[in-house]
Amino acid sequence: MADVVIGLDLGTGGVRAIAVNLQGQVVAQTTQSYPLLTPHPGWTEQQPADWVEASLTALSEVAAQIEGQTVVALGLSGQMHGMVPLDEDGQVIRPAILWNDQRTGAAVAEIEAAVPRSDLIQRTGNPAITGFQLPKLVWLRQEEPQTYAQVRQILLPKDYLGYVLTGEAVTEPSDASGIGCLNLASRQWDQDILAALDISPDLFPTVVESTAIAGRLKPELAERTGLPARLPVVAGGGDNAAAAIGLGISDRNLKRGSLSIGTSGVIFAPCDVPTPDPQGRVHLFCHADGGYHLLGVTLAAGGALRWYRDTFAPNIAFADLMALAEKSEPGARGVLFLPHLAGERSPYLDPDTRGAWVNLSLAHTQGDLIRAVLEGVAFSLRAALEVIQGTSPVNQLLATGGGVRSPLWFHLLADVLHTELVAPKAEEGAAYGAAILAMVGVGVYPSLEEAFETLPEAIEAVQPQKHAAYEAAFERYTPLYESLKVVR
Numbered sequence: 001m002a003d004v005v006i007g008l009d010l011g012t013g014g015v016r017a018i019a020v021n022l023q024g025q026v027v028a029q030t031t032q033s034y035p036l037l038t039p040h041p042g043w044t045e046q047q048p049a050d051w052v053e054a055s056l057t058a059l060s061e062v063a064a065q066i067e068g069q070t071v072v073a074l075g076l077s078g079q080m081h082g083m084v085p086l087d088e089d090g091q092v093i094r095p096a097i098l099w100n101d102q103r104t105g106a107a108v109a110e111i112e113a114a115v116p117r118s119d120l121i122q123r124t125g126n127p128a129i130t131g132f133q134l135p136k137l138v139w140l141r142q143e144e145p146q147t148y149a150q151v152r153q154i155l156l157p158k159d160y161l162g163y164v165l166t167g168e169a170v171t172e173p174s175d176a177s178g179i180g181c182l183n184l185a186s187r188q189w190d191q192d193i194l195a196a197l198d199i200s201p202d203l204f205p206t207v208v209e210s211t212a213i214a215g216r217l218k219p220e221l222a223e224r225t226g227l228p229a230r231l232p233v234v235a236g237g238g239d240n241a242a243a244a245i246g247l248g249i250s251d252r253n254l255k256r257g258s259l260s261i262g263t264s265g266v267i268f269a270p271c272d273v274p275t276p277d278p279q280g281r282v283h284l285f286c287h288a289d290g291g292y293h294l295l296g297v298t299l300a301a302g303g304a305l306r307w308y309r310d311t312f313a314p315n316i317a318f319a320d321l322m323a324l325a326e327k328s329e330p331g332a333r334g335v336l337f338l339p340h341l342a343g344e345r346s347p348y349l350d351p352d353t354r355g356a357w358v359n360l361s362l363a364h365t366q367g368d369l370i371r372a373v374l375e376g377v378a379f380s381l382r383a384a385l386e387v388i389q390g391t392s393p394v395n396q397l398l399a400t401g402g403g404v405r406s407p408l409w410f411h412l413l414a415d416v417l418h419t420e421l422v423a424p425k426a427e428e429g430a431a432y433g434a435a436i437l438a439m440v441g442v443g444v445y446p447s448l449e450e451a452f453e454t455l456p457e458a459i460e461a462v463q464p465q466k467h468a469a470y471e472a473a474f475e476r477y478t479p480l481y482e483s484l485k486v487v488r
């Protein structure tokens with residue numbers, strides 16, 4: 001009887017569960033989606049009960065696909081930064097507030113008034129950021145004091161799912177470092193920051209490392225899903241760290257990072273010495289391998305292209321939009337695009353900045369506008385990469401996500417970033433990394449190093465070829481963020 005592990009990724013659009021055999025091959029998979037709630041402009045919420053229902057269905061479906069095989073562990077990953085508040089009975093008190101929610105401006109100001117920004121960066125790797133969990137808790141105290149008074153525990157999305165599955169409230173450093181009060185050096189809660197904010201550390205769960213067993217599957221949920229009772233549930237990682245583990249990215253090779261063009265655009269670079277950017281322009285988080293990593297985030301990357309399609313070209317396939325962009329030329333014949341449709345993280349940390357096309361003329365075509373979107377996203381990521389390369393030697397990126405399915409965008413990104421891009425042979429995302437962490441957690445492999453040996457080799461390296469063609473456009477793009485502040 002073959003053994004398998006299950007990896008689960010609790011994403012924003014839906015949950016993905018996969019079963020992976022001990023040689024690293026995916027043998028079963030399923031996804032289940034759930035709604036995103038936007039009760040006010042700039043607010044994003046989800047019902048944790050929807051996550052639970054979808055996850056139990058996904059786990060049941062995967063269990064059915066691998067009937068007869070023995071499941072030896074389950075590993076978790078998920079969207080970062082969200083807040084699930086629980087009362088003294090462990091019941092959810094209000095909908096979860098998500099990573100891309102922008103309501104916490106006043107809470108960020110309260111945090112930075114209590115703890116100097118430089119101290120926060122030094123201790124946690126990051127300033128207070130609107131999307132992080134700690135500002136959400138402070139917002140709750142400011143805006144919903146009656147709810148706040150009932151809170152006994154707050155959990156991140158995947159850790160809430162782990163709590164439902166096992167009864168144990170546990171987190172791990174890769175996700176916890178996106179809360180805003182995890183001390184980078186100790187990888188535990190920073191008591192001084194919490195004391196300065198008058199927040200009890202008891203609200204936060206126990207922190208264990210990513211390969212630790214967080215708990216065991218409750219018998220009633222084993223029966224519901226068809227998985228073994230008392231199945232070890234391994235703590236896992238935040239989605240970016242887990243995806244990096246699935247690509248073999250760790251501090252064993254500091255030159256190799258990753259680039260993802262999904263809804264958001266992300267550049268991930270592992271580091272051995274945790275050196276935060278003094279201005280907090282890129283994030284510094286704990287990695288799931290026990291080390292650390294830098295993360296540059298463009299909030300609307302593939303999301304900007306999807307917005308274009310939904311708004312101006314409904315029913316047109318992305319591939320057809322790419323064909324139109326191909327008819328334009330590097331530099332989009334002078335059009336520039338700022339992709340700040342949802343505010344921006346790297347390098348500006350500005351939830352209120354907005355997007356724009358600039359320098360339009362009657363001569364410009366749809367192809368120029370689309371190409372400007374692709375280039376604007378690449379320029380935004382280039383700005384993040386330049387900050388990252390201030391301390392990291394990263395010079396090769398494994399490219400993943402829906403956007404790099406387009407050869408045009410893939411090559412354009414290599415040219416603008418001036419960096420070798422490599423397509424991974426298999427791209428199974430964060431669920432795969434969660435499965436690898438689970439394998440190490442139950443001793444299938446003695447270490448992540450040995451688990452990495454099972455990963456398929458990367459293929460198709462693309463070197464930058466037309467870097468110079470984009471340089472003038474990047475130089476014209478860079479000052480636009482400041483100039484456009486006048487229109488706010």
Ligand SMILES: Nc1ncnc2c1ncn2[C@@H]1O[C@H](COP(=O)(O)OP(=O)(O)O)[C@@H](O)[C@H]1O
Pocket residue numbers: 013261262263264301302303304305306318319322400401402403404405406409
């Ligand atoms: N053929 C394509 N060409 C260019 N971009 C594409 C293509 N297919 C998908 N995309 C982009 O990828 C995005 C979806 O990527 P995906 O990795 O599935 O993201 P997420 O998991 O965040 O939804 C789309 O919004 C779109 O911008």
Ligand SMILES: O=C(CO)[C@@H](O)[C@H](O)COP(=O)(O)O
Pocket residue numbers: 010011012013078079080081099100131178239240262263264266295297
């Ligand atoms: O906020 C971040 C990273 O800091 C995002 O990467 C979220 O973690 C994205 O979740 P999904 O879009 O993958 O669900």
